[in-house]
Structure formats: structure tokens, C-alpha cells
Amino acid sequence: MNRRIDAVIFDWGGVLIDNPAPLMLERFAHALGVSAAALAPALARHGQAFQRGTCSEADFWSAVCRDAGAAVPNEPSLWGRVFREVYRPRPGMWQLARDLRRAGIRTALLSNTEPPGVQYFHQRNENPFDVLVFSCCEGCCKPEPRIYLSALQRLGTSAPRTLFIDDNPQYVEGARRCGLEGVVFSDEPSLRKALMLLGAIAPEGTGS
Numbered sequence: 001m002n003r004r005i006d007a008v009i010f011d012w013g014g015v016l017i018d019n020p021a022p023l024m025l026e027r028f029a030h031a032l033g034v035s036a037a038a039l040a041p042a043l044a045r046h047g048q049a050f051q052r053g054t055c056s057e058a059d060f061w062s063a064v065c066r067d068a069g070a071a072v073p074n075e076p077s078l079w080g081r082v083f084r085e086v087y088r089p090r091p092g093m094w095q096l097a098r099d100l101r102r103a104g105i106r107t108a109l110l111s112n113t114e115p116p117g118v119q120y121f122h123q124r125n126e127n128p129f130d131v132l133v134f135s136c137c138e139g140c141c142k143p144e145p146r147i148y149l150s151a152l153q154r155l156g157t158s159a160p161r162t163l164f165i166d167d168n169p170q171y172v173e174g175a176r177r178c179g180l181e182g183v184v185f186s187d188e189p190s191l192r193k194a195l196m197l198l199g200a201i202a203p204e205g206t207g208s
Contacts, residue, residue, distance in 0.1 A: 003199035005181060007157040008100055009148075010129075012111035012121075014167035015185045016097070018088040027082045032070040042067035050079075050114050053136035057116065080116030087120070092188050096195075098128040105200055106130050106155045110148070110164070112141045131155050142166070143174025152180075163198060165191065 013019050025043065029036040042064045050060040057079055058072075065072045075081065101107045108131035111117075118134045121127075131154040135141040138150055152159055159179030166172050172182040183194050195201045 003105075005105070005161050005163045005198050005200055007106035007108065007155045007162040008097075008195075008200065009108040009110045009133075009151055009155075009162060009164045009175075009180075010093075010097060011166035011168070011171065011185070012109055012113065012117075015165055016090060016093045016109070018086075018090065019167070020083060020086045020088075023086040024082050027085065028078065031073060031078060031082070032065065032068065034068050034070045039064070039068045039070070048141060051112050051135045051141050052139055053115060054139065057114075077116050079114055080120065083117055084120055090188070094126070094128060096188070096192070096201075100195075100200060101128055101130065103201070106157055108133060108151050108155055110142070110151050111135065142168075142171040143177075145174070145178050148175050148178040148180060152178075163195075163200070 010016055013021070025036050025040060028043070029039045032039065045067060046055075046060055046063045049055040050057070055063075057077055061072050061078065097107050107129045109129045110133045112135040115136050118136060131151060133147060133151045133154065135147060138147050140146045142148075148164070152162060155162065160181070163181040163183060164172060164175035165183050165185050166175070167185040169184050172184050176182045181198070183191065185191055192201065196203050
């Protein structure tokens with residue numbers, strides 16, 4: 001089987017785990033005593049600074065609660081607590097990442113993620129990736145070119161032979177503009193078919 005890629009980069013939320021954002025919004029709203037409709041614009045307005053790692057969680061909540069008319073939460077990390085509560089891994093996708101790595105394909109995780117999420121990732125101690133690229137550690141977010149290029153550099157692979165997988169079409173397009181192959185994730189069976197076409201995994205019923 002002719003392999004057309006040497007590395008696969010996975011998104012986290014919406015690919016390896018269920019998208020946590022909708023449930024997190026509901027639980028934040030409940031914890032702060034405001035409606036989700038009132039809270040959502042404030043989260044969107046200040047969320048990217050938190051994802052970039054350019055503000056602390058305390059400063060993030062201070063700004064969000066000011067805009068939403070809520071009291072600042074009195075706990076060490078509301079974001080970290082809620083993220084843990086709604087975290088739902090997709091076992092088949094984690095196994096796919098492990099299988100690719102065992103087959104000799106370099107793997108990376110590339111995520112727009114806040115510091116409490118990174119902390120929880122390491123606490124779970126289940127890392128099947130060669131490279132980890134988190135926006136809050138990079139100071140930039142998808143779809144900025146710099147974050148994709150950072151992943152490529154660490155993987156040591158060329159863009160045309162690297163596949164990026166994300167459930168957000170805008171982020172996949174950002175990867176394609178950097179020269180990477182891109183797949184918009186919908187479900188595991190469809191992704192496996194795409195990986196078969198790229199020679200990354202063997203067709204079902206055949207050996208590796």
C-alpha cells in the first residue's frame with residue numbers, strides 16, 4: 001500500500017472528545033447565575049485571550065463577569081472544574097491515534113485550549129502523540145498559520161505529507177493554506193475511509 005502521508009495532526013474537542021463547549025456554557029451560566037444567552041457574548045469576547053495564554057483565568061473571569069453582570073466565581077478554577085465534568089473521550093479515536101503511531105506515522109495533537117484544559121490533559125496521563133501543540137502555550141490560535149507551522153516543525157514532516165483533522169472547516173482551511181492535507185471530521189468511519197485512501201491505514205480485512 002502506497003502511503004501518501006507521514007504524519008497526522010488531530011484536533012481535540014469535537015474529534016478526540018465530544019465538543020465540550022455547549023455543556024460548558026450551560027454549566028458556567030448556572031454557576032454564575034446568569035442566562036446562557038447573556039453569558040455567551042462575554043465568553044466569545046474574552047475567550048481568545050485566555051486561549052492564547054495572554055491573560056490569567058482570574059482576569060478572564062473578571063472581564064467576562066463584568067460584561068455579563070455576574071459575580072466573579074469564588075473557586076480556584078471554574079473553567080477547570082467544568083471542563084472535567086463535561087469531558088467525554090471517544091475511545092475509538094484515541095485508539096486510532098495509537099494505531100497510527102504504532103504503524104510508524106508521526107502524530108500530533110493541535111488544539112485551541114485554555115491552561116486548565118492542558119493541565120487536565122497531562123493529569124489524565126494518556127498521551128498517544130509524538131507532539132503536543134496547545135494554543136495557550138503557543139500564544140496563537142487556529143487558524144493562524146504560525147500554530148500549524150509550529151506543529152510541522154516539531155513533527156519534522158513536510159506539509160504535503162501531513163494530514164490535519166478538525167471538525168471546524170475554517171481550521172481545516174487554515175491548515176490547507178499552509179500546504180497540509182486537510183479532512184473535516186464528521187465521524188470515525190468516514191475518517192478511517194479517508195485514511196485508507198491516503199495509505200495511512202490498511203483497508204478493512206487486510207493486514208497492516
